[in-house]
Amino acid sequence: MTSSASDLTLHQRLAEVAIAHPRVRTTFWSLSQSTLSHAELQRQSVAAAGALLARGIGRGEPVGLLCPNAPEFLIGLFATTTAGGAATPLPLPAGARQLASYPARLAGIVAAAGMRTILVSPQFAALVDPLRAAMDVEFLDTAALFAESTTTAELPRVDPDDVAVVQFTSGSTAAPKGVRLTHRQVLAGLAAIRTGIDLGPADQGGFWLPLFHDMGLIGTLSAILRGIPAHLWSPTAFVKDPERWLREFAASGSTISAMPNFGYETLLAAVPPDRAADYDLRHWRIAFNGAEPIVHTVVREFCARFRPAGFDPAAMFGVYGMAEATLAVTFPPLGREPVFDWVDRVTLSDYARAQRVSPDAEGARAVAGVGTAVAGLRLRVVDPDSRATVPDGEVGEILIRGESVTDGYLTADPASTAELFTEGWLRTGDLGYQRAGELYVTGRSKDMITVxxxxxxxxxxxxxxxxxxxxxxxxxxxxxxxxxxxxxxxxxxxxxxxxxxxxxxxxxxxxxxxxxxxxxxxxxxxxxxxxxxxxxxxxxxxxxxxxxxxxxxxxxxxxxxxxxxxxxASTGGWVTSTSTPSTPRWSGPST
Missing domain, CATH: 3.30.300.30 (ANL, C-terminal domain)
Structure with a gap:
């Protein structure tokens, strides 16, 4: 990515990559290893943008992407940004038991975004009728839309400060909010990732997280817009047969992957010690571990289990991130093995202080070190009430600001998010402490229980x-x-x-x-x-x-x-309104 990348749009950067690396491909392993070259992705997305413009997609308008980890997702995303819209990845139902509640869940997102159009993969055609009953939007079959594609449409001017992506947060502690990310913010976040892991031409990305999740989306874009190969699997393929995924990941030559802690735990359960050496993991250079608490026992056992396969413990890369920061907030130094701080649990929870103790001490808790702020981002840990910066070792709320950080949300209740910003800083809602410049995340403020x-x-x-x-x-x-x-x-x-x-x-x-x-x-x-x-x-x-x-x-x-x-419980328990605004709100509320 060039130093002037922040002055580009996502599709302009893709055009640069398509010229420089036209034959480099994204491989979709879950679809009989279908592939899509960077040149094909750029050409097809420009053509599909013409079809979207013909249907009246407006500047900044959120366009939903109801697609799996498949070519149509990537084509739809870049087609939307090329047409001037804001690509909005939509969550997919996790299984048959979630189908009953899924229309109401999706309707809540559609209402919050003021969405008028959703691109639907052909494999989800059966969902369209139930969804139509819950919301008033136009569903466009991606195959039919791409068949209408034209390269003769006059493409609009898109500025780096236009919204490129609306990333709905995962909803671990509240109903999800639509994070507005401009082209400039996304490219700044990708540049921070590239710098933080020294992402180079010899690397390859390998990801199974869904593309509608920020770690799956930004991880994939970091590979594509660097001009290197990407390998995508479906989340279902990983969950159903994690050992097969590891075998295919090793065969793909991927050097970079990302998953939450439970992914590494799943691999431990799937691959017994006597079979760990069957895999050649010497090329696995960065194993991002984030999106949920990093568990010491899982990290320790994973590094030990797969060391005979060539896995370098220094590849285990514990990080902290969030959708609001275009994913990356803190990275550890390259080449360092995982670091944990052993602290007294009672002192941590009752007195908000990280008092170091021996790992063998009663009540000792291991807290993962997740490094320092990535390039272009600043971080503070403050008292939640006074907003004053707290000393090293004291727990407070984590605040962030920087080039990759959002300046607002799409939500049905703008007042509910206004308090998340204070004097230009974004309140993350996460608790943590710093020690010698390193950040240690202790939990979510909303997850603290008082008895x-x-x-x-x-x-x-x-x-x-x-x-x-x-x-x-x-x-x-x-x-x-x-x-x-x-x-x-x-x-x-x-x-x-x-x-x-x-x-x-x-x-x-x-x-x-x-x-x-x-x-x-x-x-x-x-x-x-x-x-x-x-x-x-x-x-x-x-x-x-x-x-x-x-x-x-x-x-x-x-x-x-x-x-x-x-x-x-299997339905997800999502409580949302099924009403949609009477007027489009895709220009986005102020915050």
């Missing part, structure tokens, strides 16, 4: 019980009591028979009491894959609380363990 005047990080509660026998793949979630009582509720996935769930609940409550000194606990066993998660795998604690409040009898007594069949 009888004592603070607890939800992550600490979950970590205490996730390894218990009977907890399905360690999947559990902790949240404050939705009824407002001095109780923590724990939802634990289990495949045990109903007769054994009471015993599991007792074990969970006992472990939390022993580890954290917390006795006011209610446990809700649920079926596997029931806990709501975001597209990147983060736990949706607020959605889980809403499900408990909805599904349980308000007269049910608060006990140490309570069995509950929260069968609707």
């Amino acid at each position: 009888r005047g004592v603070n607890y990080y939800a992550h600490d509660v979950e970590a205490a019980v996730r390894d218990l026998d009977g907890v399905y793949k360690g999947r559990c979630i902790a949240a404050a009591d939705p009824d407002g009582g001095d109780t923590i509720v724990v939802i634990a996935e289990t495949d045990l028979a109903a007769t054994a769930t009471e015993e599991l609940g007792t074990a969970i409550a006992g472990r939390i009491a022993a580890r954290l000194g917390l006795t006011a606990v209610r446990v809700y066993p649920v079926a596997p894959r029931s806990i709501p998660r975001t597209s990147s795998g983060k736990l949706r604690r607020l959605a889980a609380r809403e499900l408990i409040a909805t599904e349980t009898d308000s007269e049910q007594p608060c006990t140490a363990t309570t069995s509950s069949a929260i069968t609707s």
Whole structure:
């Protein structure tokens, strides 16, 4: 990417890449290894932009992309920006059990964005009729649209400060918001990534996260707009057969990948120690680990398990990022093995201070170091009330500002996001501390649970019980009591028979009491894959609380363990309005 990249648009940068690297390809492994060269991507997106212009797409108008990790997503994205619109990746249903709630979920996003048009992949044609009943938008089949493509249309002028992408946040702690990202901001974020990992012509990207998620989208764009090969898999391919994904990833020659912590945990569960050396992972140079808490045991075991395969522990790259910053906020130094700070859990939660202790000390908690601010971005850790910068080792809210940081949102309630900005700084809602310039993220402010005047990080509660026998793949979630009582509720996935769930609940409550000194606990066993998660795998604690409040009898007594069949948890628990604005709002509200 040239030094003047910030003065370009995304499609202008793609045009440069298509000229310099026309035959370099993006490979879609989940689609019988279909490929799309950079030159083909540029040519087809320009032609499709003409078809969009013929349909009246306006400058800055959000255009939805309802597509999998497939060529039509990338063509649709660059076609939208070439036509002057704002490409808006839309979440896909995670499975059959989410189909019932999916139209209402999507309608909430459509309403917030004031969206009029959605590009739909042919493989999602069956969704169109149910979606039409929930929202008043035009659905355009990508195959039909591309067939109408023309290269004779007069393309509009697009400025670097025009909105290029509207990235809806994952919704781990609230209903998602549409992050407005200009061409300049996206390219600044990509430049920061390139600099931070020294992304060069010998690299190749390999990604399985969905393209509608910021880590999947920006990771893929970082490869394409660098002019290097990209390899894409579907999230389903990874989840269904992670060992096969690792084999294909190794065969692809990819050097860069990105996934949340649970992805590395999934690979550990899929590949036993005696088969780890079967893979040649010597070329895996950067293994981004972000989007959810980085777990010390998973990182340690992954590095040890795959060292015989040539995996370099220094490749494990723990990072901090968010959609509002075009993904990258902090990176660690290249060539450094993962760093963890062992601190006292009670002092951290009750006194907001990171007091160092021995890893063997009772109540010791490992907090991952995620490096320093990337190029072009500044970071502060402040007292949430006074906004004063806190000293090293003290926990506060993380604030950011810089070239890649959004200046606003698309939302049905602009007032709800105005408070997220203070004197030019974006409030992330994340808590953390700094030590010798390194950032350590401790959790989300909305995930802090207070019981009888004592603070607890939800992550600490979950970590205490996730390894218990009977907890399905360690999947559990902790949240404050939705009824407002001095109780923590724990939802634990289990495949045990109903007769054994009471015993599991007792074990969970006992472990939390022993580890954290917390006795006011209610446990809700649920079926596997029931806990709501975001597209990147983060736990949706607020959605889980809403499900408990909805599904349980308000007269049910608060006990140490309570069995509950929260069968609707698999729908995602998304609460949104299905109404759409009477007038288009695609110019975006001020914030």
